[in-house]
Structures are given as structure tokens and as C-alpha cells.
Amino acid sequence: MTDTSSDHRVLVVDDEPNIVEVVTMALRFQGFEVETAATGREALSAVSRFKPHLMVLDVMLPDMEGFEVASRLGAQRAGVPIIFLTARDATEDKVRGLTGGGDDYMTKPFSLEELVARIRTILRRTGQASPESGRIVFEDLELDEESREVTRGGAPIELTATEYRLLRYLMLNPRRVMTRAQLLDHVWNYDFGGDGRVLETYISYLRKKLDAHGPSLIKTVRGVGYALQAPRA
Amino acid sequence: MTDTSSDHRVLVVDDEPNIVEVVTMALRFQGFEVETAATGREALSAVSRFKPHLMVLDVMLPDMEGFEVASRLGAQRAGVPIIFLTARDATEDKVRGLTGGGDDYMTKPFSLEELVARIRTILRRTGQASPESGRIVFEDLELDEESREVTRGGAPIELTATEYRLLRYLMLNPRRVMTRAQLLDHVWNYDFGGDGRVLETYISYLRKKLDAHGPSLIKTVRGVGYALQAPRA
DNA sequence: AGTCATTCTCAGGATTCTCTCAGCAACTCC
């Protein structure tokens, strides 16, 4: 992506190879340095060797719970924030209480965009990353990543979660044609296997909301995908 | 090719000899170093020996699925991006989750130009290739590969998918006469069996759109093919 | 449980593309 300044180490811990694979590739892609571990024990040794700036940690590991890993780190943890991954059912409450500090959690399945966004937010909060203004602008469209507010020409626009992710991804890649596959992969959950036509529906939603305040911004490129495009004068 | 800087290794894996042949020829022509494999097992050993920068991998192999090859590579894969080839029907869902990791996929049949374009895009994205702006220029014609925008003398020109592929191919080989066969092979799907006269139709479309903004750029070479040519002063 | 917002599926209709065809124009070679 356009962000070259990352250069952070992230440790990904999960025992499902598929997830590790997908997440690892996505993060490397974003410029993070990534190491992986499949068990709690591996994770512990990886931390001391790799000294990550942040951990992505599944709560269900074969040898111990993610929380145990966290507490066993003890002093060694030294303020390393953790993003816990949990299955959707149950346990949510358990996680809530534990996410003191700078921790966070996400329920599986999640979208890669969201994971990356949270990692960035956390690194920014903990002062490890440059506080690059979390504000994206394209023409008269503005998106504030902190408050999640979107405005066009000053007028606020209410978006649902999915609409927001989709618009954000497009705004991060202005004028560039994003393929259908890219959009589905980044904006929807990584295991989304449904009908690719959701995308069209959401583009339609977005257009309806955005175009109420000005000329059309989303261009469809037939047979390929969509792109943000400045309206022609 | 004016591009001498490629020098990348690409591993092509498919069990249909025709496809391997066609793709291999096209890639070698573009300056890539190519090795091939017909089975998953061969692919695995080829990776460790050949250490490709990128793989083109059929999902349907005689001994295992392409995905299995990918996951069996494991650590050895070391971030090598993969372009999966899939049959048009079904399977699209299975392929999801790829572009997040830098991978991509194409449905068969595809045009060679498209394949080459994607390979270039991916290598550029993963920083393995020089980030040569993705912008092709010929005289007052400009083509931006990321936004897929084409302009002549600054004026935007709307092209359909096929028109775009055709023009792009011509612009990649400026002044050189491209034979009818070359054009049909590269711009249309490799198994296109229809009437060769489509080409004339599309040349006509292109000329109509391009010449609206200046002197003629596409020259006919009777009995051979077409070439981009600077207008005589 | 009941309400509400959100997400996703589906189908009809509209649009746009691709390719074929046919007649005319331009060129080549005798």
C-alpha cells in the first residue's frame, strides 16, 4: 500500500494454518514484519526471540489458552499489546474483561482490512507508530478513522459498518481500479464464500448515500471492478 | 520489449501441455525466466530448486489441488505470490481470500496480455520489480494501468475491456508491426476460435475513439497486421 | 422475547459488450 513507514514486528499465533497463512500474507503485504507460532509454547519463545511490537493471539490453542500465554509472558511482555482472536460464540464476555491495557479482540471470522486497521490504531495509540492523521480525503469526501465520521462537502453521512469498510478501502486507493476479488477479500470476512453480488448491492447503497450530496464518485469498470473517480468538470 | 529489467523467475504449473506451452512462450517473450511443472509434486520440487519470484498455478492438478500445493509449500513459500488458474464455473468461492495475501486468480480461458499484466502488477506491488509507474506513453497518448484511464492530449477516452487490452498491447510494442496472429493470441482468449475479423472491428472502434482527438495513430500494414505509428509532421 | 438495524440473497430489467455479417472501399498485381 502507499504506507511505507510501518516497519513493525507482529507475531501471529493460531493453530489453524489457513488463518495464519492468510493473515501473515496480508500483514507482510502491508509492510509488517511477521512471525508465526502455532502453540502457546512456540509463542512464548517467539516473543523473546522476535520481540514483536504487537501480537495477534488466538484464544484457543492446543496446549494452553491465549490468556495464559498472555499472563505467562509476565514481565517479558513489557507492554506489548495483544489482539485476541475468538470464536463468535460464547467467550465474548470473558474477553471483554481481559482487554485492559492496550489490548483488543476480534471475533472470527473477521475482515483483513479490519484487522489491519486495528493494528494500526493500537500502534498509533501506544505511540509506537507515527500518528499519521487518521484522516482520508478524496475530493470533497472526508473520512475520519478515529471517529469513523464521513462527510461530503461538510455534510455528515451515516454509514453502516460494511459501507464504511468498503468506502475506506476505496479511499485508501483513490483512482485505482479495485477488482471485485480485491474488494471482496479486503472488505468482507476472509472466509466469505457467498454470492459475489453483495458487492454490487453495497456499491449501490454507497452511491445512493454519497451521490445525494454531489456528483457521482464511484465509477464501475465493467468486467473488472470499481474505482473512486473525480467527477469530470 | 523495451523492458530489459524483468529478469524474474516464474514457475508455471498446469497439466494441460497446450496451456503450459502458450503461457511459457508468452512469458519468455516478455523477458521472464520460466520453468514448468505438470503435477503438484513436480511443482514442489521445482520451487526449491528454481526459487521462483512468482507462480502461476492451476487449481486442478492430477495429484493434488493447487491450494494444497500452496499450503504444502509452507515456510518454503517465503512470500512467493501465486496466481491461481481456475475453470470459469463454480470454484470462484473457493478462491476467495487470496488477493489479501498478494495472491490473485484468473478464470480460464484468459488472455495472455491479462496474465502478463497481472504478473507485472503483483511483482510491482510486492516490491520485487521496479515500480515503473504503470504508465505507458506514446506520443500524446497515455495509458494508466492502475486507474485504467486513457487520455489523448489530456482528453479522457472511454474504452471497453477489449479495446483497452488491444490498445495496451499496441502501446507496449510501439512502432512495431504486430501481426494479426499476435494480436488475436495476446488480446483475445488463447482459445478464441472465432472469426479473425473481430480484430478489424476493434481496430475500427479504437481508431474512431482515438482519432477524434488528433491525427491517426494506428497504421495498417496490409497482409501483416497493425502498428502504432507517430503521425508524420 | 421483541424490536430494530444490518447484512445478504435473489430476480427482473436495463445497459453495455462482443462478435458476426454484409456491403463497400482500398489496395495489389497482372
Added chain:
DNA sequence: GGAGTTGCTGAGAGAATCCTGAGAATGACT
């Protein structure tokens, strides 16, 4: 100059692709 070949282009059928409204499924909140 004439005959044959090759290329040009407008028209149109069929296919592919996209848009959008309606409603079912899902999950969040009270």
C-alpha cells in the same frame, strides 16, 4: 484498367454484466 484480395465500418443479435428493489436471515439491544 480490371479482377481479385484484403481491409473498413455500420447494423444488429445474443450474451455478459450490472443495477436496484424487495424481502429473508442474522445479529444487536432492550
